[in-house]
Amino acid sequence: MSRSDVLVDADWAEAHIGDPHVVIVEVDEDTSAYDKGHIPGAVKLDWKKDLQDPVRRDFVDKAGFEALLSERGISNDDTVLLYGGNNNWFAAYAYWYFRLYGHDKVLLLDGGRKKWELDSRELSTEVPERPRTSYTAARDQDHSLRALRDEVIDAIGKRNLVDVRSPDEFTGRLLAPAHLPQEQAQRAGHIPTARNVPWSKAANEDGTFRTDEELRQLYEGEAGLDFGRDTIAYCRIGERSAHTWFVLHELLDLPNVKNYDGSWTEYGSLVGVPIELGEAR
């Protein structure tokens, strides 16, 4: 896997509007953005309603994923182009899902919704009608891409742990990103031995990803990650770390990179696990 296999620019997206083999999908938490205007022909996925289990804390299971894609008119042979707001956080998270369930023809739009808007490209309010399909996931969830809490605890001091939250969240000054109310009750801090590489360092101001050379320098050079070790990325609920997972696993082609989607909202609420405050040690 390399950059050209997984990432396309806005010109590519524009050229494939209306392509019967390409389904453009906007993924957001706040889908009012889609409702106000989206890339022509794009369908929407709601990060919470569509991609999360409605009862327990987990994401949609295989059957739920199949039902969702069938309902949205996405077939197994389609190339799926994902984009969204927040510098593609949720689009990267959805991308990770598609990989987990074995849909390999999936792409991310570099710069996402932000660059599309800043470039003043066309947006449409027309909601496309796509005929229902019978989507079948290629496999059960691929656990080589997903870390659960016991594996994370066991990885302390052994693997690269990349905390991609902001420095204030990492050190324990904030419990959530600065555009959300600070109302969570769990403990603050970070997982011991984690390195703090905020997701934003991987992106340019317009939301596009930095070059491979810049990314390697960021993680290996500045943060001191050992690229010979396995890596687990985490944030608060797993979507910013999906952005970093995309960088490490898909753009830089590192082999063993997992996203810990339980992230700080889980780890910071566990009883008896070690927590560090302040700067990385």
Add this chain to the structure above:
Amino acid sequence: MSADGCGAPAGGVSAPAAAGSQAIVEGRVTRDGAAVATGYARLLGTGDEFVAEVPLGDDGGFRFFAAPGSWTLRVLAPGGLRAERPVQADYGHVATVDVTI
């Protein structure tokens, strides 16, 4: 705005902010007297360190729940329009920064 999500709040400022124990930075972006409804507000720390970003609302509004301290607010809008303002955030206080671009 989602309370338990990690991002993608509804754009802009949808309700009056009550500062309480929060350190709030909010404002509106206008151009030639009209709200700029398409664009982004970024909160930056020392050395341009990224802190947070929100899309502007229909009224050009934005809001952040920051840590106390000195920040830079940067606005990006189509056409290469951009502006920066310094802002000080404190607990229990709403810092209002209106920006004309």
